[in-house]
Amino acid sequence: MFASAAAGAIAACSAVLLLGLAIHRPLARVPENVLKFVVGVLLSAFGVFWTGEALGVAWPGADLAVIALARVFLGAGCVTVVLKMLFLAGTVLALGCPVVLVLNTLRAARVRRQVDKGGDPI
Template sequence: MHDLTPILSTVTASFLASFVEVVEAFTIVLAVGVTRSWRPALTGAALALALLAALVLAFGPLLALVPITVLQFIVGVLLILFGMRWLRKAILRSVGVIALHDEEAAFSKETAALQQQADDRRADYLAGLASFKAVLLEGVEVVFIVIAVGAAHAQTFYASLGALAAFILVTIIGLAVHRPLARVPENALKFAVGLMLTSFGIFWTGEGLGADWPGADLALLAIFAIIAVASFAIVRWLRDSHPKAAQGAAR
């Protein structure tokens, strides 16, 4: 179990984070395919995936040139910043300060925009560009997460498996139902991902600074628990401080 802890945490963090990003990208690609046609939708998505693969192949090997402690520190700090951004938004959405992300609304908005371009001679080009941008922007975050959660302990392969599993699962479900995955508890997933990325960041920043964590990799679980308790306490405090916003979020 001790040896499996970093692998399981890496795969889980990569899967959950990638799942959220893939759902958002899939919503746009689906809107393009349903409203215009599947050719520009799939072409734009394929070009974006090819560009992402090229970026990984080009810059991935450079990580091997960076000393492991320096890499752990840099990746750790970036993960803290990245995870805290996700966590902050998830907390504010939980109490109603920020509106929950609605995949149905995003789908309708993108569909309406594509329908307005229907008479434009460049309609296929614009539709393909929308698909390309969605996959590229969300894909960049996926690539960063995969590299970040995998590089510090040489587990990029396991992180990639988590991201690939998320991509396959969203694609299968999305194509089967032919609708945006609006019922996915996205904010809960983002809350969990924010907790995991922040925990990884704190753990690896400490290792980069030479900290000797009690229990070695098992310290990740303790860090996660502490951050989770603190985050839920903040949510409780904000709900008590902003009862009207909390009631709006509950609805």
């Protein structure tokens, strides 16, 4: 029993090592933040799926539900990134978004407090 488990672990490690060597160069061209984003989406999707499995959740589509979870996390992440980019660019105020107006007001108050304390406004 132990020998077959050890052989399986060695085979899995060897496969991951060979795969890493094979895709090292193409992955080196992918920006680091994109890799972090994708890894975060996958970890979140698998984490929610396995937590549900541990709690006895009957997933619709069984194991394929992890793909739907990944799509949800990817969509939420992309929306968040776009909103953050718009927020930082200051263009959301032109869209008249009340939520962003409140967020910009809070940010301006925070910057004012930092300046009043003699700190850097950024």
